[in-house]
Amino acid sequence: MEDSAKQVMAGEEPVIVCREMNKWFGDFHVLRNLSLEVMPQEVLVIIGPSGSGKSTFIRCINRLEEHQDGTIIVDGIELSHDVQNIADIRRETGMVFQQFNLFPHLTVMDNISLAPMKVRHWARDRAEQRAMELLERVGIPEQAFKYPGQLSGGQQQRVAIARALAMEPKIMLFDEPTSALDPEMIKEVLDVMKELAESGMTMLVVTHEMGFAREVADRIIFMDMGRIVEQGPPENFFSPDIEHHPRTQEFLDQIL
Amino acid sequence: MQAPVETTTQNVLPAVFRDARILKGVAQLAFLVIVVLLMNNLSTRINTALDATNQTPNFEFLQNRAGFGIADSGDYSSSDRYIDAFRVGFVNTIRVVSLGLLATTLIGVLVGIFLLSSNFLLRTLSRAYVEVLRNTPVLLQIFAWFFVAIFALPTQQEAFAFPQEGIRSLPLLQYALSLVIILFIWQYTGGMRNPIWRTRVRQGGITIVLLVNLLGIVLVGSGSPIEFRPGIYISIKGVAIFELIPSASFGIWMVFVVIGIVAAAALWRYFGFLTESTGRPFPRTSYTMTAVIGFALLGWIIVGMRPTPSIISVVDEDDDRVVEMEYEDAFESGLLTIEQELAFTRQPLIFRPPTLDRRGRNIETGIEISPSYLAVFLGLVVYTSAFIAEIVRAGIQAVPKGQLEASRALGISQGEMLRLIILPQALRVIIPPMGNQYLNLAKNSSLAIAVAYTDIFQVTNTIINQSGQSVTGIIMIMLAYLSISLTISLGMNLVNQRFQLVTR
8 A cells, every 4th residue: 555545634534532431440440531533544552561451441442341431432333332333343343362362163264254254244255265365465375274273373363363354344453462472473473463554454552562663653652550641653752852751751761 | 423422321231120111011910910810719709609509690591581560661561581671671771861861961051051140040049059959969869859849749639730621712823823923023034134124124023913913802702712631640650641643644744744854954055055155144943944844734734634434333332332423423422442543533643641541540541650760860860960050151161251252353243152152162171071970870870779760770680689690680780881871972972072172
């Protein structure tokens, strides 16, 4: 995709809108008055210390967690207790997990083609053809008829990305996709994600990979204690010349 | 190449009494010799003792007359041979084990799912069920069924009857039809893609059916009177159930039923293929059910159209003379013999309610289930179901939470998640311990002796007491249980193979 498509156009509607979002786990206030807008084709990288609510935040967007207060609108559909709305939103958002969560009793091919057949009602031929295209895109077409247990961690995570893409989502959510991988395998997964970002996919990525954040992100969100402490383009965020929020500075001092 | 390392032990054989290989061999040989000597000694002693009392083990005695009666024995009588008595016992054991396995699986799986229910009352009740039942001895439970539950039932003369005898007016046909129509609307709209229209069609359809129903009651009245004859009696003497006897036209009807099943199988495959190739879902279950029920009904109607003889000769009740009369009249007045009815009836199956013989003691027609059988069956089923419930609960909980999250994130519906993701993975964990519980049920069935149910153990025990052939008897009991257990193991292993995961 050409560079012009990557630019976020003025006046365009945001694809995700969160307003005054609050969530509690029992007495623990996980997300506090979180407000955020994500534009189409934007790549958002969310960083922060553990327990800051990053994962919980992106899990609220496809209702794996329920937010208790505030508004979330995804692709023009408001998330509420309406099951049809939840189903519609889940159809438009793909998710990649830290632990891959592939279905161990199905082949790689079936893992990828299951949801398009059952949810989008595609014919098997079409779903399998699409699965094969995606496997080629993530670089492992030769593993199509193996089971997840026979693949390496990096290969499993690439299958998981292909599985999420098979539903042709408008938004991709990544929940620490490289945290469970051996250092050698992290690169192969990040390369796939980089290619996906360049193709114009809207992405929300929770990660500890600062190199990836610096290189690929359009915007970096720093979260702490359930709040967005600071946000901005990576060149500003990682710049030592700009004055940061003290909490951000503390975090950056630790990692850089 | 590495430089050769100087060793002192590598090329030198160890002393014989320090060689691990030789020591292992000697130990095994010694063990074998001891076992053989002990067995030989034991069998010689047993043989000598038995020979001295004229009880040399043999199998010829099985051909001798048994001379004892067996309850729950079908066509066996006391003049039959020992081997026939043995066979009756074996069949009785199979009867309690096979139905028991089926029932305990159904109840166990259901309670296991209830244990995970979000409904507090259901969850707590099933937890109590499991804890009480698996923590008390199964023998106690069989006794409880036999001496408490069954003895609390009324006598045979005052037995509970279902349905209550009498003539009642119910628009039964109308109710049944409405229910069928509602079920069909529900099922056939399941394939509709637009959920809003699906709801509208369902609500509209059901409203119309209910309105017509109300109108029907107003217009037709309260329905036609129906004569109810009890089909099931429950008393202290057990349960008596009606029989369905195939008549002369049963064969023709079965042809329709078989065609229906074949058509259903073809439809199932065809619509499966259509879903695969177009992606569109179809209500396959409804189509196949329609085919089976439709053909069975059609067959019933066509068989019912065959002519009956207009005049038939029957024996008059009052003066035992043979008289000619209209078939319909003979049928109405109940003068037809069962053979005549079976030969000329319009129905493929005849309903025969349970009746008592002239003395009012024993069941003459119908199927009889003895209190002993009930106690053993209920005791084993309920006890084992508590263990199966726990296995099912653990199996479902063993599926990682991430699997559910992945399916939800993909938008897979709740039902398909259960069927395609959770169940295949849970079964993998459930099946091996389930097999153990099945084996337990089969072996625990020998407790039947406590309530005098004539299973293989009880019958062979009597045989041993009469003939003195204890060694042969015990060997035969062992072979009988071994054959049942090995069959169960084989079946469970085959099922288990299907659900194993492929890993590296």
